[in-house]
Amino acid sequence: MMMAIQATDLLGMNARNVFFSGKNKWRAKCFADSKLKGKEILRKVGIPVPEVYAVFTTPEEVMNFAWEELPESFVVKPEDSFAGKGVWVIRRRAHWAGEWWTVDGQKVSIDDLRWHVLDILEGKFSTHEKTKARAFIEERVPLLPTFQRYAYKGTPDIRVIVYNKVPVMAMLRLPTQESEGRANLHQGSIGLGVDIASGVTTYGIYHNHSIKFMPVRKSKVERKVNGLKIPKWKQVLKTAVACQEASGLTYVGVDLVLHPVKGIMVLELNANPGLSIQLANHAGLRRRLERVKDLEVRDAEHGVRIGQALFGSPFAGKVPTEEKIVVENVEEIKIRLSKKKRVPVLAKIDTGAYRSSIDRELAESLGLLSKDNILWMGRFVSGLGREKRPIIEVTFFLKGKKIRTAVSVSKREKMKTKFLIGRRDLEGFFVNPAKEKL
Numbered sequence: 001m002m003m004a005i006q007a008t009d010l011l012g013m014n015a016r017n018v019f020f021s022g023k024n025k026w027r028a029k030c031f032a033d034s035k036l037k038g039k040e041i042l043r044k045v046g047i048p049v050p051e052v053y054a055v056f057t058t059p060e061e062v063m064n065f066a067w068e069e070l071p072e073s074f075v076v077k078p079e080d081s082f083a084g085k086g087v088w089v090i091r092r093r094a095h096w097a098g099e100w101w102t103v104d105g106q107k108v109s110i111d112d113l114r115w116h117v118l119d120i121l122e123g124k125f126s127t128h129e130k131t132k133a134r135a136f137i138e139e140r141v142p143l144l145p146t147f148q149r150y151a152y153k154g155t156p157d158i159r160v161i162v163y164n165k166v167p168v169m170a171m172l173r174l175p176t177q178e179s180e181g182r183a184n185l186h187q188g189s190i191g192l193g194v195d196i197a198s199g200v201t202t203y204g205i206y207h208n209h210s211i212k213f214m215p216v217r218k219s220k221v222e223r224k225v226n227g228l229k230i231p232k233w234k235q236v237l238k239t240a241v242a243c244q245e246a247s248g249l250t251y252v253g254v255d256l257v258l259h260p261v262k263g264i265m266v267l268e269l270n271a272n273p274g275l276s277i278q279l280a281n282h283a284g285l286r287r288r289l290e291r292v293k294d295l296e297v298r299d300a301e302h303g304v305r306i307g308q309a310l311f312g313s314p315f316a317g318k319v320p321t322e323e324k325i326v327v328e329n330v331e332e333i334k335i336r337l338s339k340k341k342r343v344p345v346l347a348k349i350d351t352g353a354y355r356s357s358i359d360r361e362l363a364e365s366l367g368l369l370s371k372d373n374i375l376w377m378g379r380f381v382s383g384l385g386r387e388k389r390p391i392i393e394v395t396f397f398l399k400g401k402k403i404r405t406a407v408s409v410s411k412r413e414k415m416k417t418k419f420l421i422g423r424r425d426l427e428g429f430f431v432n433p434a435k436e437k438l
Helices: 013-025 025-033 036-046 060-066 110-123 234-246 279-281 287-290 298-308 362-363
Strands: 052-056 074-077 088-093 099-102 108-109 135-138 157-163 166-174 188-192 202-204 210-212 251-259 263-270 324-329 330-336 343-349 356-360 374-382 385-398 400-412 420-422 428-430
Touching: 013 251, 013 287, 025 036, 025 263, 036 052, 052 110, 060 110, 060 356, 074 110, 108 374, 110 135, 157 234, 157 287, 157 330, 166 234, 166 298, 188 279, 202 279, 202 343, 210 234, 234 251, 234 263, 234 298, 287 298, 298 420, 324 385, 330 400, 343 385, 362 374, 362 400, 362 428, 374 400
Parallel strands: 324 428, 343 420, 356 400
Antiparallel strands: 052 135, 074 088, 074 135, 088 099, 099 108, 157 166, 157 251, 166 188, 188 202, 202 210, 251 263, 330 343, 330 385, 356 420, 374 385, 385 400
């Protein structure tokens, strides 16, 4: 059963087209609509992309191309298509020269490749029903060993939704036998939600239905969809934000892969990314987008820190047991200042407050109010009227569990506790109401 998502949090197709992707400038959309133009703009700013071996514009170029000189593996793609249509993934050479095996076990010859590319040029797979289109052949990215037990033959990719320089949601797409080794949900691949804060998978979908385990393979070993750690996660997020900056798109879906030798590479940009990513994360996009749209984000590093502080998955989703941890109304927490330094502080547990907060003097004494640690200035309404307060990044431990979050800075000098933990950071905990509140 799919976990319910509040309707007000969900982003629908119309709202996406009008309020978010519809705001993308026409010139920037051109970079996303053309896979070749997108690669060119990214390559110019030093963002790694797979190597392009050949580009075809006319039938003459197809017939005169030296197909036998192609490498062991490669990918044939239309320049303008969606949902993986028209993509052929070649895995290795066959026994005879001029023949190859695809990832789904089909043998193709030079003639097969020629006819397929000619179909692409005639617009058979074009998104916008072009009468003339381009095709290209690019480097195939090998499977990273981390994903070997989860993906069927093909290479998984990671989609990151970026808005206003902030990564707001991510999904790992895993090829299946049904998808013929392609990482595309429309063709039967599996989508796993990814915790923005840690890069760990949380929930899974298959044909838009929630799953807890990967489909059984020959080994008959059940593998949970949650708990898979994506390598180089922070760099993946920074690369996605850098793609948004380079393309000029304000709202974009960035598809990335992890090359075993070359590292992070970008496959393509999407100015109008699909919405199934919400199901894979059990969370709505609209609420997340609204939370970051007016923030002043300095650069990719700043944007990633905001995304990780705001959109970490509910803590319960990362706990291997469903048993909740009991906390009292006042608990000692430990605020992490460095890998080796943690400062004990008494904290009030308050489910009536949404966000956690810290006393200004305490934050200053711990060095948490430096310019680099202020994520943004939040607007608050109190008995004194409207005011702006710094929102800072804080990592603390409650009952031994690590919580990384965005905390507001307020004046708590008259309070018995200098730290307050709001309900946003209490998922996975049970608050014992028996003891008197401070």
